[in-house]
Amino acid sequence: MAVFTPVSEADARELLTRYSIGEFVSLRGITAGIENTNFFLETTQGSYVLTLFEVLTQEQLPFYIELMHHLASKGVPVPHPQALKTGERLTRFKDKPCAIVTRLSGGYEASPSAEHCRQIAATLARAHMAAVDFPIQQPNLRGLDWWRKTTPAILPFLAPEQSELLTSVLDEQIALAQSEAYQALPRGPAHCDLFRDNVLFDGTFEMPRIGGIIDFYFAGCDTWLFDVAVAINDWCIERASGVFKPELVDAWLSAYAAVRPFTSEEREVWPRILQAAALRFWISRLYDYHLPRPAQTLKPHDPTHFERVLTARRTSPAPVLP
Template sequence: MAVFTPVSENDAHELLARYTLGELVSLRGITAGIENTNFFLTTTHGEYVLTIFEVLTAQQLPFYIELMHHLAQHHIPVPQPQTLRSGERLTALHGKPCVIVTRLGGGYEPAPSPAHCALAGATLAQAHLAGQSFEIKQANLRGLPWWKRTVPLLLPFLSAEQSELIQRTLADQTRFAAGSIYRQLPFGPAHCDLFRDNVLFDGTFEMPRMGGFIDFYFAGQDTWLFDVAVSVNDWCIEQTTGVFDAEKLNAWLQAYASVRPFTEAEQHAWPILLQAAALRFWVSRLYDYFLPRPAQTLKPHDPRHFERILRERYKMVAIALP
């Protein structure tokens, strides 16, 4: 259950008085997610989502809120934060920061086809290009510095073989980040968590339409290629092994490249960025599994899934970008 902060109808009426979004029709808690409290909020003006932030502070949130607003203004399908009568887009409820955003249509596809992959790839490229003019800067908070701080905390829980793999990969990533190719990679605002459950689709399975990207609260400045690698490591694999599905992978990458062609530096960096993306989620899942926050109420994901993917990325023959 992800409703950590209860919200009454009276609370919702008081909150809506700060906006010009009409009168409350209904309020329903959303049970998905582990970081925030979320409600579907229906008013006489439309459908929205109310998010109360349980971890991120009001000082940390402007990057995420304003990035969504910027992308929506550039016609990228994302939840658009609503503006208060005061002109701001972030407010508070029960002493915690909160935001109201538009509710996107559609649902997530747990078993995406190549057509779904192509839609997601093209939309991610559009989002990257639209983000070039976004002026607020914030690093990916789950990037290399976080891996360096977190991996030593995990070593007591790992086997000798796992310890060797995670330390070797971290050393590889540290060397790569200090090199010349890394400095040539296109860089900017990135979603950094674009798994299949963070993309909504309308239409039918045979003829899907893009509904939009959601859950930007792990976003940050990073290489765009890292964002692509995070995505294909979830969208384009055989789930039990982590091996790439060539048809889905080609559909994703070709659709992305049709909007923003990959550079020569990205061609060189692709194999190690695939490893970086696998490492990032192996580390975070290990951390959530062995060192959970006291208030965490949902069962953490199995970290072995991304261990398998990382091992597969070391084994595989390099896949060229289109």
């Protein structure tokens, strides 16, 4: 478990005095995540997730907290940040920024079906449309500028052919970002990390029911197409090869387009945006693997997975947007 900041039961009881969400019942560390310290928090009034932010700053956090509040208020199934007695939704605890959000029901589906893909795709499209009038602007902090800044730090760890692949794709993305088609892409607040383990489902495998989208702490204003590409690069692939499963891709893209149709500019740049989504996670996993931050127990994800995904995106035709 990635626990950067220990929290005791006494600590949690003290924190709860700032809220009106019941008395302390239990606290349990969450066995996932490499950016924040997370705990399941049970009170006499409900189930919550307590997060201490280890990387994001007090100035950056209102975007994420208020975005979740905005979406939840519009009926999108996301964790709802709880207000303190002062009315704010963000505090400091153990000298770290801190928030408590509602815990959604369900669990993540490791091997999603076409129906799982349809439900999450439609929900993501709803989230994009619901966020159109969100007033806070903040860039995707793991976007192109971060890729450019981080690449020199990880290149010394790579084999020559890996360096060539990474730098070639990065150069192509820099050029793409300057194109008219890219500048015309629909954009706004985006999740930017919609992997299958960030979505919860209730029900059965045959009849799933979406519980909601979690972990918005990589969100930022970006192209909505990038958000779609991040998702299908995880939801719709053969794990071993990174190659797409056509029936899952078709279900995902059709369900999304039924809520928010794709534009001609999105169709034009789609193959390169798929590569951008793979590059983003290859770079971040390389960084976490070779330059890890201290933690009590921290197991970075395997960076070679997204090297395979990126290679697959460059060697196979991109699926057609509906």
